Amino acid sequence: MDIGAQEHVAFKGTVGILGAGRVGTAIARLAVAAGYRVKVATSKPAADNELIIEIVTPGAVAVDAAEAAASDLVVVAIPLHKYKSLNADALGGRVVIDAMNYWAATDGDIADFENTHLSSSEVVSAYLADSRVVKSFNHIGYHEMEPDAADPETPDRRALAVAGDDENAKSLVAGFIDTLGFDSVDSGDLAAGKSFEPGTNIFNGRFNAAELAHALQHSLATA
Template identity: 45%
Template sequence: MSDLQSTLPTIGILGAGKVGTVLSRLLLAAGYPVHIAGSGSPAKISLIIDVLAPGAVAMTAADVARTSDIVILALPLGKYRSIPADLLEGKLVVDAMNYWWEVDGIRDDLNDPRVSTSELIQSFLPTSRVVKAYNHMGYHDLDEGPTPAGTPGRKAIGIAGDDDLALSDVAALVDASGFDPVLVGSLRDSIALQPGSELFGANFTASGVQDALTRFPTTERGLEVAAAREQEIAA
């Protein structure tokens, strides 16, 4: 381990799919030690990781949760109850998951406009500090888009959470991985990063992300969310 790696937090990634392996490469390039788990055994995942994210260490999900300082959730959202919640007590957890009905099935609980999916994750991990990040940019753009801080036209990643220190730590992680962090707001506000929003799938600069956030309340999805939440309050 290099001197740089020994001073940086260990990043754990639950999910060895396209997003998980791209994030592994970005964070390894930034000097972070990375532990990763997939749906198969560590021995099987190692064969994939050696090709797609050389330098990352394949482990079981439990060992990733146990040995990492920051854990990124990059698995299908419908499998969130498989996350080892007891091993994430007190830890910073980055929610990079999205609801895909093609993968997760028709799930009204994962597509409720009254509640962001990160709020569901925070409820499932009540003692963890959950921050939404890395979910709204396509994996190709994540892979091809990182640039040093200060680069003109640098792309941006929206982050949202309820804990100021956790937000600061994730902002540093996003910046180190090659993107400008843009504060979206609370976990409740993170619904503006989910599928159906202008930001989802977007590859914007920081100003572009801010502009899209400003427009969100007037968009079809933003109006749907506002109406559903107003009905909930009225009830």
């Protein structure tokens, strides 16, 4: 498997964000700052979120989940134990970034994630069967996203791993990540997303692109 700088394509479409918590709002602010049209939704009706979205993510629009799901690129940032509350049909055909982690301490023990050799994103992808799921953003704290975002030329710019089974989707996501302020490193297919799940060195660290590629290589070599 090749690990290395992820090819990326420029992306100018609409960004939908499912989840208006810590991660969803941080990504929404970065995406607004990068010039995207950003639609944020929770499981509640848009009207319930309008005021909070206006205050917490100025420039983004509160919408219903179905409208966010119809965006060109969709970020899912909800508690993983709620993944089956996502509307898989509405997300069909979409490129979906899975920013979620399985964290038994907060999610509780979930058989779907405990009794399997699959990465958590493969489980999510099996549920979102018609979406092109790409795992990223899960191994950076929400509170680090804005302070660590930097211009492309910045030395030692922080890098995020990108895992997915669809090369075009990964390229799109890499382009999005670049505009938000991070390098990205292709870590391989969705199964390889295990390399940066909770409990791994990558999950617990902060890396530039070269360091992250090295850590991913090492992680796969010892898997």
